[in-house]
Amino acid sequence: MTTIAIMAGKEIQEGLRNRWVLATTLLMAGLALALTFLGSAPTGSVGVRALDVVIVSLSSLTIFLLPLIALLISHDAIVGEMERGTMLLLLSYPVARWQVVLGKFFGHLAILAFATLLGYGAAAVALLATGAAIDAASWIAFAAMIASSVALGAVFIALGYLVSALAGNRGTAAGVCIGIWLALVLIYDMALLGLLVVDQGRVISGAALDTLLLLNPTDVYRLVNLAGFANVSAFSGMAGLAGGAALGPTTLVAALALWTVLPLGLASLSFSRREL
Amino acid sequence: MKHAIALSGVTKRFGAVEAVRDVSFALSPGAVALVGHNGAGKTTMMKMMLGLIRPTQGTVSVLGENPAAGQFQARRRLGYLPENVSFNAALTGRETLAFYARLKGEPVRQSLDLLDKVGLGAAASRRVGTYSKGMRQRLGLAQALIGQPAVLLLDEPTTGLDPALRLSFYEIVRELAAGGATVLLSSHALSELEERAERVIIMDRGRMVADGSLDELRRIARLPVRLRMRTADGQPAAAGLGPGRPAGDGAFEYEVQPERKMETLGSLLCGGCPPADLDVIPPSLDELYAHFLRERQSAA
Known part of the structure; x- marks a missing residue:
C-alpha cells in the first residue's frame, strides 16, 4: 500500500513540476468558462446560462x-x-510491477481529478x-457530472496503460491511442447512428442497443449525464433515449468501473510478463 | 543461505541469439569482477539476477530468492547501477534520492547523506536534467548505496567518472566488501579492476571462460612474467635471458616463464653484475583476458 502511495506521490510531483497539472487545469477552466458565458451566442444572446x-x-x-x-x-x-x-532502475527496487501500474494510475487520476474539479x-x-439562481437538483447533477467526468478519465487512463504496456515503442503507443480516441469518441457513435x-x-x-451503448465508455458517460437527470435531459435532447433505455445508474456506474478495472488488470498482466 | 548469488546452468536466448550459455557460479561476500567484451552477456546476467528477464534454462537465486518467479523482497537489500543510468529530468537530485529511499523503506535523511559522499552535495537541489553525465553517474551510485545493500550489482560503474571520483568509488566498494557485501562489478576497464577484485569471471560470447582469483588465473594461464631491467653499463643483461627488448630509458625487458622467475631473479641479483634497477611485472588482467579469449578461439 505504501509503495503504491509513494509511486503515486512521485507521479503527482512530476506532474506539478513539468506543468502538466497547470496546463490541464487552465485548459479545462478556460473552456468551461467560455462555454458558460458564450455557449448561447449562436442563439443571439451572450450571457450566463x-x-x-x-x-x-x-x-x-x-x-x-x-x-x-x-x-x-x-x-x-x-x-x-x-x-x-x-524503468530499469525502478524495477530493481522492491516494487511489484502491478504496484507500479496502480501507483501511476492513482497519481495520474489525482492530476486529472484536480484539473476537472x-x-x-x-x-x-x-x-x-x-x-x-440554482436549485439543489441542479447542484446534484453538476456534482455527478464532475464525478463521472473523472470516472471517464480513469477509463481512458487505464486504456492508455494497456496500450503502453503492449506497445513496442512510444510512437506506436501514441498512434494506437489516437486510434482509440477516434474510434470511441467519434466513429462509434456515427456508425451506431447510421x-x-x-x-x-x-x-x-x-x-441490443443498451448493450451497444455499454460497449463504449463515452456513451455510458453520456447516458449518466444527459439522460440521468430529468431537468438536464430536457435540454439535451436525450429524453427520448433515456425513456427507452433500461439502464439504471447502478448499471452505468458498474460499466464505467469495469471499463477501468479490466484494462488496468490487463495492463498489469502484460507488463508483468514483459522482459526489459 | 550460503551464497548471496547463485546461478546454475543458466541459459538465456533472445530469439536465435544465445546471450548467455550454460553459466554456473556462486558468489560469496567480496568484490567480483565480471569481465567481457560488449555483448558477452554481462548485462543480461545482471538483469536475470534482478528478475527483469527470465532465464530460458537454469535457475538464478539472489539472497535466497528466485527473482524470475517475481519474488522481490530481497531487492530491499540489493543495489543496482545500470549501464546507462537515467532519471526523471524534472526532479532534483535530492527529490530523486528521497523517492528511491522511500521505495526501499530506508530513512530519507540518512540516505541523503549519500549525496555528499558521492560529491553531489552542492548540486542536490538542482534538477537532474541539468546534470552532466558524470553527475548522473554519481547520483546512480548514490541510489545504489541506499540502505547498506548486501548485494551490489554495478554495470560499468566508472564510465564518466573522473579519476579522483574513481578512487573514492573503489574505496566505497572496498568498504562494502569488507563489511560482508557481495559486489559484482562489470567493466571494460580491466586495469582498473586488477587489484580491486578478489575474483574475476571472464565471459566470452555468453560463455564463462575463466573464473578465479587473479593469482589463480595467472597460474592457469601460465603467461610469462616480464622483467624490466637496467644495467649499470646500459648493455643488455647476461646470458640465459635471451636477447631482451629495449624498453626505453636504457632498460631492457625479458620474458620469463613463471616457474623460472625466482631462479632467474636469484642468479641476476647474486651474480657478478647486479642490475641497477629491476621491475617484475606479472601478466596484467588485460593480458590474461586476451589469453583466455585466444585459447577459446583456438579450441573452437
Missing part, C-alpha cells in the same frame, strides 16, 4: 477533451519509461458570482 444548460455543454466537452488528455498522459507511462531507461468548479463559481437509421428498429432491439 442556467447550470443545467452548462452541464449539457460541459459534458459534451468532456467527451471530447477528457479522453484525449487522459490518453496523452497515460500512453507514455510504461513504454516511455522503458525507452528512457528509468478546479476547471469545472470555476464555471460554477462564475455562475454563482453573476447571481444566477446503423439505427438503416435498421429502422427491425433487427436491433432496445436490449
Whole structure:
C-alpha cells in the first residue's frame, strides 16, 4: 500500500513540476468558462446560462477533451519509461510491477481529478458570482457530472496503460491511442447512428442497443449525464433515449468501473510478463 | 543461505541469439569482477539476477530468492547501477534520492547523506536534467548505496567518472566488501579492476571462460612474467635471458616463464653484475583476458 502511495506521490510531483497539472487545469477552466458565458451566442444572446444548460455543454466537452488528455498522459507511462531507461532502475527496487501500474494510475487520476474539479468548479463559481439562481437538483447533477467526468478519465487512463504496456515503442503507443480516441469518441457513435437509421428498429432491439451503448465508455458517460437527470435531459435532447433505455445508474456506474478495472488488470498482466 | 548469488546452468536466448550459455557460479561476500567484451552477456546476467528477464534454462537465486518467479523482497537489500543510468529530468537530485529511499523503506535523511559522499552535495537541489553525465553517474551510485545493500550489482560503474571520483568509488566498494557485501562489478576497464577484485569471471560470447582469483588465473594461464631491467653499463643483461627488448630509458625487458622467475631473479641479483634497477611485472588482467579469449578461439 505504501509503495503504491509513494509511486503515486512521485507521479503527482512530476506532474506539478513539468506543468502538466497547470496546463490541464487552465485548459479545462478556460473552456468551461467560455462555454458558460458564450455557449448561447449562436442563439443571439451572450450571457450566463442556467447550470443545467452548462452541464449539457460541459459534458459534451468532456467527451471530447477528457479522453484525449487522459490518453496523452497515460500512453507514455510504461513504454516511455522503458525507452528512457528509468524503468530499469525502478524495477530493481522492491516494487511489484502491478504496484507500479496502480501507483501511476492513482497519481495520474489525482492530476486529472484536480484539473476537472478546479476547471469545472470555476464555471460554477462564475455562475454563482453573476447571481444566477440554482436549485439543489441542479447542484446534484453538476456534482455527478464532475464525478463521472473523472470516472471517464480513469477509463481512458487505464486504456492508455494497456496500450503502453503492449506497445513496442512510444510512437506506436501514441498512434494506437489516437486510434482509440477516434474510434470511441467519434466513429462509434456515427456508425451506431447510421446503423439505427438503416435498421429502422427491425433487427436491433432496445436490449441490443443498451448493450451497444455499454460497449463504449463515452456513451455510458453520456447516458449518466444527459439522460440521468430529468431537468438536464430536457435540454439535451436525450429524453427520448433515456425513456427507452433500461439502464439504471447502478448499471452505468458498474460499466464505467469495469471499463477501468479490466484494462488496468490487463495492463498489469502484460507488463508483468514483459522482459526489459 | 550460503551464497548471496547463485546461478546454475543458466541459459538465456533472445530469439536465435544465445546471450548467455550454460553459466554456473556462486558468489560469496567480496568484490567480483565480471569481465567481457560488449555483448558477452554481462548485462543480461545482471538483469536475470534482478528478475527483469527470465532465464530460458537454469535457475538464478539472489539472497535466497528466485527473482524470475517475481519474488522481490530481497531487492530491499540489493543495489543496482545500470549501464546507462537515467532519471526523471524534472526532479532534483535530492527529490530523486528521497523517492528511491522511500521505495526501499530506508530513512530519507540518512540516505541523503549519500549525496555528499558521492560529491553531489552542492548540486542536490538542482534538477537532474541539468546534470552532466558524470553527475548522473554519481547520483546512480548514490541510489545504489541506499540502505547498506548486501548485494551490489554495478554495470560499468566508472564510465564518466573522473579519476579522483574513481578512487573514492573503489574505496566505497572496498568498504562494502569488507563489511560482508557481495559486489559484482562489470567493466571494460580491466586495469582498473586488477587489484580491486578478489575474483574475476571472464565471459566470452555468453560463455564463462575463466573464473578465479587473479593469482589463480595467472597460474592457469601460465603467461610469462616480464622483467624490466637496467644495467649499470646500459648493455643488455647476461646470458640465459635471451636477447631482451629495449624498453626505453636504457632498460631492457625479458620474458620469463613463471616457474623460472625466482631462479632467474636469484642468479641476476647474486651474480657478478647486479642490475641497477629491476621491475617484475606479472601478466596484467588485460593480458590474461586476451589469453583466455585466444585459447577459446583456438579450441573452437
